[in-house]
Amino acid sequence: MRIAFTSTGKSWDSIIDSRFGRTEYIVIFDEETKTLELVDNSAVKNEAHGAGTATAQKMYEVKPDVLITGNGPGETAATALKNLNMKIYVDAHNLTLEQAYESYRNGALKEI
Amino acid sequence: MKEIVVLSGKGGTGKTSITASLAVLAGSEAVVADCDVDAANMHLLMQPDFAVASQFYSGELAEINQNICTQCGLCSNVCRFDAIPFQNNKYTVNPLACEGCGYCQKVCPTEAISMKKRKSGYVYISNTKVNSTMVHARLDIGAENSGKLVAKVKSKAKELAEHQNKYFVIVDGSPGIGCPVVSSLSGASYVVLVTEPTVSGLHDLERIYSVIKRFRIKAGCIINKHDINPQKTEEIIEFLNRENIVHLVSIPYDIAFTEAMTQAKTIVETSSRISQKLIDAWNKIKEEAAKN
Numbered sequence: 001m002r003i004a005f006t007s008t009g010k011s012w013d014s015i016i017d018s019r020f021g022r023t024e025y026i027v028i029f030d031e032e033t034k035t036l037e038l039v040d041n042s043a044v045k046n047e048a049h050g051a052g053t054a055t056a057q058k059m060y061e062v063k064p065d066v067l068i069t070g071n072g073p074g075e076t077a078a079t080a081l082k083n084l085n086m087k088i089y090v091d092a093h094n095l096t097l098e099q100a101y102e103s104y105r106n107g108a109l110k111e112i
Numbered sequence: 113m114k115e116i117v118v119l120s121g122k123g124g125t126g127k128t129s130i131t132a133s134l135a136v137l138a139g140s141e142a143v144v145a146d147c148d149v150d151a152a153n154m155h156l157l158m159q160p161d162f163a164v165a166s167q168f169y170s171g172e173l174a175e176i177n178q179n180i181c182t183q184c185g186l187c188s189n190v191c192r193f194d195a196i197p198f199q200n201n202k203y204t205v206n207p208l209a210c211e212g213c214g215y216c217q218k219v220c221p222t223e224a225i226s227m228k229k230r231k232s233g234y235v236y237i238s239n240t241k242v243n244s245t246m247v248h249a250r251l252d253i254g255a256e257n258s259g260k261l262v263a264k265v266k267s268k269a270k271e272l273a274e275h276q277n278k279y280f281v282i283v284d285g286s287p288g289i290g291c292p293v294v295s296s297l298s299g300a301s302y303v304v305l306v307t308e309p310t311v312s313g314l315h316d317l318e319r320i321y322s323v324i325k326r327f328r329i330k331a332g333c334i335i336n337k338h339d340i341n342p343q344k345t346e347e348i349i350e351f352l353n354r355e356n357i358v359h360l361v362s363i364p365y366d367i368a369f370t371e372a373m374t375q376a377k378t379i380v381e382t383s384s385r386i387s388q389k390l391i392d393a394w395n396k397i398k399e400e401a402a403k404n
Contacts, residue, residue: 018299022263048170048258049291071327074294091328093299110328 003029003104004064004086005097010038016092016100018070020077021051027097028064052077060084068092068100072112088112113273114301114401115266119285119293119324121316126336127306129369130390131284132157133378134304137394139242142280145269146248147296149233149257154284157378160238160246168249170258172212173230174205180224187216187225208254232256235264237272245272259295262286266296280401289323297324302401303331304360309344314351321355331357332400334393338362358400361393 006023007014017023026039039062044051056077059067064086072090073081081088089109092100103109118134120127132154135144146154174195176187181203188196188203195209196216207230217225232255238246247269249261266283273281283300286292297303303324307317317333324331333352338345345362352359368384380387 019263020298022259022295022298045260045263048260051259051263051291052294071298071329074323075326 001031001066002064003031003066003068003101004059004062005029005092005100006067006069007097012036012098013096016068016070016095016097018093020069020071020073021053021055023055023069026055026058026062028062029097029101053080056080059086066104068097068104068109113270113279113281115270115281115283115299116302116304116397116401117283117285117296117300118304118306119296119320120287120306121289121320122307122310122313123287125306125308125313126363126369128154128284129157129373129379130304130306130334130336131282133380133390134394134397135240135244135246135282136242136378136380137391138244138280138282140244141278142244142282143269143273143276143278144240144244144246145265145281145283146246147262147265147286147292148284149249149251149261149265149292150287152248152250155238155246155248156376157373158238158240158242158246159376160236160240160248162236162238164237165234166236167231168233168235168261168264169229170232170255170260171230172214172227173207173210174212174214174216174225175228176203176205177224177226178202180222182222182224184221186219186221190215190219230255232261235261235268237268245269245276245278247272257286257292259291262292262295266299270299280398289319293320293323297327297329300327300329302397303329304397305331305333305357307333307335307348308337309335309341309348311344314344314348317348318351321357325355330400330403332360332397333357334360335362337365339364358396360396361389363389 005027006017007025007027008017028037067088070093118131193209233251235249240246285296307313372379372382
């Protein structure tokens with residue numbers, strides 16, 4: 001399984017970015033190869049509007065099996081993500097990616 | 113750090129007056145962010161010193177290189193915003209009408225049109241009259257607020273709060289339910305809703321709460337001017353109970369609000385009976401925000 005995180009930084013100890021659309025980075029953890037992959041999303045800062053749909057578009061390129069994030073995507077981004085076969089887990093605020101992954105494994109995160 | 117966002121949905125409910133009161137009560141405990149940038153007015157009450165200013169760019173603006181332009185008029189024809197009039201024997205872009213869509217650039221046969229970044233205003237970092245830091249912005253004429261600007265103001269405020277070891281960021285949120293509001297909300301710890309007992313007050317409260325609920329952020333509500341329509345106030349309280357929103361306080365209508373405003377003061381800086389209500393509300397907000 002490939003697990004994506006919205007992240008404020010580039011590493012396993014970075015804190016989850018609560019925002020979906022304007023997340024700084026998308027970090028993907030591959031459970032099989034135990035490797036991290038990084039998608040820089042900081043260009044979204046330049047989007048005056050439509051950050052949610054721009055990041056949703058990115059998710060279609062990345063195609064993870066699971067997304068772990070904070071507030072979760074807003075209405076429009078959530079609609080755009082419907083056709084992507086990806087589970088979304090939320091409320092991982094203030095956790096490091098590692099802690100968020102543990103919480104997900106223990107079933108402590110809420111799926112939407 | 114707790115980020116407290118104040119929202120109302122409807123204008124005129126007293127959101128900014130109340131946010132400024134909370135900011136005065138919090139004093140140097142909080143960094144303040146004014147994200148109601150379209151008609152920013154919190155500075156009138158907080159009296160910031162505009163210490164640090166930086167230019168803010170958002171969106172694009174078409175520019176015609178007159179040396180290459182053959183005056184074919186294609187750009188003017190395709191522009192949906194009538195932003196390229198023919199004046200003084202040349203086509204020029206009206207910056208107030210240009211939406212930056214780039215259609216003109218696409219059709220120009222001589223590549224005379226380029227899209228430039230548009231300066232849309234300034235972002236300020238200030239010291240306020242209560243010795244706190246405030247991040248705010250001023251838009252140029254015709255410029256609009258955006259999720260981008262709100263995100264910038266908020267991230268600067270959070271960065272400063274972390275740097276100064278402050279426990280609270282108090283955000284005066286944007287109006288409506290659109291892009292700037294979503295940007296105001298994301299990452300928030302607690303939302304304070306300010307409403308009034310009118311038909312549109314309740315309608316817009318329900319509407320804004322549907323957005324907050326989507327992001328699963330806890331909220332409390334201040335009913336301002338509660339005595340102008342006791343029946344609507346009852347309806348609002350029913351709604352709050354149904355949605356598990358904490359009823360923080362009800363504030364009666366009082367001319368003292370306006371009197372304070374005309375002296376560039378918040379109500380908590382006067383001897384009005386309302387002061388205590390806002391002190392109670394702030395204590396309750398701190399308590400609620402600490403829970404998550």
